[in-house]
Amino acid sequence: MQSEFALFPEKASSLAARVDALYYFLISVSVFFASLIFVLVIYFAVKYRRRSAAEQPRPIEGDLRLELLWTIIPFGLAMIMFGWGANLYFSASRAPSDALNLYVVGKQWMWKIQHPEGRREINELHVPVGQAVKLTMTSEDVIHSFFIPAFRMKMDVVPGRYTTTWFEATKAGEYHLFCAEYCGTKHSQMIGRIVVMEPVQYEQWLKNGNGPASPPGEAPEVAGARLFQEQRCVTCHGGGIAGVKLGPSLAGLFGKSVQLQNGESVIADESYIRESILNPMAKLVAGYQPIMPTYQGQINEEGLLQLIAYIRSFGKTAEHAEETRAEQ
Ligand code: CUA
Numbered sequence: 001m002q003s004e005f006a007l008f009p010e011k012a013s014s015l016a017a018r019v020d021a022l023y024y025f026l027i028s029v030s031v032f033f034a035s036l037i038f039v040l041v042i043y044f045a046v047k048y049r050r051r052s053a054a055e056q057p058r059p060i061e062g063d064l065r066l067e068l069l070w071t072i073i074p075f076g077l078a079m080i081m082f083g084w085g086a087n088l089y090f091s092a093s094r095a096p097s098d099a100l101n102l103y104v105v106g107k108q109w110m111w112k113i114q115h116p117e118g119r120r121e122i123n124e125l126h127v128p129v130g131q132a133v134k135l136t137m138t139s140e141d142v143i144h145s146f147f148i149p150a151f152r153m154k155m156d157v158v159p160g161r162y163t164t165t166w167f168e169a170t171k172a173g174e175y176h177l178f179c180a181e182y183c184g185t186k187h188s189q190m191i192g193r194i195v196v197m198e199p200v201q202y203e204q205w206l207k208n209g210n211g212p213a214s215p216p217g218e219a220p221e222v223a224g225a226r227l228f229q230e231q232r233c234v235t236c237h238g239g240g241i242a243g244v245k246l247g248p249s250l251a252g253l254f255g256k257s258v259q260l261q262n263g264e265s266v267i268a269d270e271s272y273i274r275e276s277i278l279n280p281m282a283k284l285v286a287g288y289q290p291i292m293p294t295y296q297g298q299i300n301e302e303g304l305l306q307l308i309a310y311i312r313s314f315g316k317t318a319e320h321a322e323e324t325r326a327e328q
Helices: 016-047 064-093 199-208 220-230 233-237 270-278 301-316 319-327
Strands: 100-107 110-114 120-122 124-128 132-139 144-148 153-157 163-168 173-179 192-197 257-259 265-267
Touching: 016 064, 064 163, 100 124, 100 144, 100 301, 110 124, 110 301, 120 124, 124 199, 132 144, 132 153, 132 301, 153 163, 192 199, 220 233, 220 301, 270 301
Parallel strands: 100 132, 124 192
Antiparallel strands: 100 110, 110 120, 132 163, 144 153, 144 173, 173 192, 257 265
């Protein structure tokens, strides 16, 4: 942190400068017009003051040129703000395809984070510099908001659904993490730190953690694979028993379009898979019977994210489902 008091937090992500530029523009436009109006109010008040009790003001007819001027200029400015803002919003909401996938679960009053390699952390987030990081987030209880001022990044974390956001840190160092949505008594203590490291150090950290060689833990997709067996998902989605296809195969599913019973189609993303586990009747896949039971209350948020990581993992290797079948 540059100083004890700074108007703006440090800029430490690839989008920070762009966010600030838009912000400066909005502030400049506001300050300019606020000052202009302020000065004109005083100027006209003095200029057109009533000079004697008998003075009668002249009627005003209006002026088309003036009308056009104060319509076109604000319209143009509003369109610049819209175009600029939309462009930036688009960049901020779509993670690059090579981004690291991290999972975040918020609860009263802590942040739980899991790395794709399996390492978990609480109220700390270690990331490599110069690498896009995508966060898929949900909450176990109430609405929280994941806010990293130095990255100019803030996203609500909502129970019952996934929100995603991304950033690319540009400067090694430590930055603040805040919860930016009032979430109960200890909301103000739901804070943490972001540690941006050189890629080599990050690799080192993944292996060793904060202490000397603490084990990294299970990768989410490995835990997901175990859940897939434990919850007997494999019975119906493992490819079929004796030629009976009870449920659709999940091989290569992630990110693909799925044809539904009602004629619509959806993209199989995190939210779709989550919904299909908790509320299987919501979106029935064309050609299958409504026989899947709900897993509401049986799998927690972390478990759901692990199952999703597992299903995503055999999007990469379609043979995975074949292996699973072979294990039966
Ligand atoms: Cu969580 Cu405020």
